[in-house]
Amino acid sequence: MTTLPARPPLARSSDRVIAGVCSGLALHLGWPVKTVRWGMVLASFAGGAGLVFYAWLWIMVPTADEAARRNTRRPASPIAPAVSRPAAATTDDDGSPTGAAGSGPAGTGATPGAPWFRVRGMRYGKEILLGCGLLLVAGIMIAQLLGVDVSLGTLIPAAAVLGGASIAWMQLDETRRAGLVDKTKADQAGGWGRLAAGLALVVAGVLVMVSGSGSWEQTWLALLASVAVLGGVVLVLLPWALKFWRDLEAERAGRIRETERAEIAAHLHDSVLQTLALIQRRAGNEHDVVRLARAQERELRGWLFQDHGRESGQLSDRIKAAAAEVEDLLGNAVEVVTVGDAAMTEAHEALVQASREAMLNASRHGGGTVSVYLEASDGQAEIFIKDRGPGFELGNVPSDRLGVRESIIGRMKRHGGSAAILSTDDGTEVRLRLPAAENAEGKP
């Protein structure tokens, strides 16, 4: 801060009383916000210079968010968070905002966060404050000019127009509108109310100004006439407005569809096309081709038919994952059918491990498709793993082979379940059963 103080670019802050011009200016200049505000108010008495200056800045200077968005392509700098820190909760602030009034180089002007919560706390109070301020200004002006009695008839309406316009425009401010979307309907109704009030003020002001007389009778007449004219205009323009609105909606829907299509295309490219390329390169190896095709089919199926409403990580998901693993490992198809589902417990974990072992055996020795059926209910979970291999006799399995005895039967028994292996010439079926009694013990 010795030679050239690095300044944050000029942008309207979201810590605002009217439009955030003063606080933005204060941030830019490195002055206290209060000083700037009072300066602005005082300048307003100098022939309205402050008001004009304020209005000009309001129109020309973008909000911090707008500026940030405009510069999103620029490399992020540490400056943006400083400018829009109060709004950081609602918007992502990357990029360095550049004010319309020219920006200083990005620097370390990270002033402490503005008193955001204070402003939030008295959101309506702010409006009242503004109204009072406007009234006060109008009153002072009237008092000043009362002796001369030149333009009382124009000053009041002018003040009304200005006040109404600022109330209405505040609704249009980007950050505020974004905020309104998040808030409740009551707040939205409030927004519309403010808009209507602003509009009424402006109309009344313009009327009085144009009619040029303080006579109530004439004003009422003019009001009636203007309301009638406004009504006519609305009537004429409404169809256009509706059409415009519908076009806008259609365009938005189209854009959403476009995004979705792009996502699908990206997915197909990443998965399916890659796999197809792989398959073509391995066309000579039947085993590889089948394995690739199966894996891709499974992946695509999972993506297309995923049931988003369901919890993941349940027993059926785990069994399907185990089946997919076995399929990838050994190349034989493993068809899984599930009925019902259950949340995972430690015993269920053992059940999944035992099923995986059984699937591995079935795929390795059965040599063909393996059928897996899971039925889970409140009472128990049952899994059947069936292959169509030549079958085997459990008694003939050497005692040092732990696959069947330990990993399947022993594991199930240790967790309170049971396992049965039925082998015939037509194939082998492993039946695993896990009663829910263990869960019931854990629950109460």
Add this chain to the structure above:
Amino acid sequence: MSTIQGTGGAAARPAKSVRVVIVDDHAIFRSGLKADLDASIHVVGEAATVEQAIAVIAEQRPDVVLLDVHLPGGLGGGGREVIAGSAPLLSATRFLALSVSDAAEDVVAVIRAGARGYVTKTVSGAEITDAVFRVAGGDAVFSPRLAGFVLDAFGTAPADIADDELDKLSARELEVMRLIARGYSYKEVAKELFISIKTVETHVSAVLRKLQLSSRHELTKWAAERRLL
């Protein structure tokens, strides 16, 4: 291989050959399927859209229609719409649904529209041939997955006597469905339950009828949860 098992014997096959129409929008799949089917199956027509299918079926009056679940044309209803459009012929022409999709909405929708069975497109030509003969003979063809859907939809508790008979499966039907879901062929089911293959077929047909006719609350709810209705 396990997706659909037949009785395996030629005994189930009718003596006469079966006339079949293949409805699928992929020409490659149609020709491949034609080559895969048994010589005793005569493909008398092909169609690629809903409109073509309805026209060809009305003209040829085949014994069996091999029907893809997803089809272009019509009102977008796919295979379901073809069955609805051929409603007057349903007594003579049977529909066997073919699909690459295992999604419950696709499968259950065509079954409830009137298809007599469902097989995935990945099964072998011999298995489809067997399924065609089975459907032509008036039986239902259940894959393990379809059996799983049925058990999911009807619940796994057997019916009380007081229940509406359409609303639940009998204890025996449940047993048959469970075994089919486990990958058993009809023959194996018969052996396991000590009943004849004919009895198994009767049970399966009864389940199919319940699936098509039941308006049971739980079935509706089950379908609604999966956006089938």
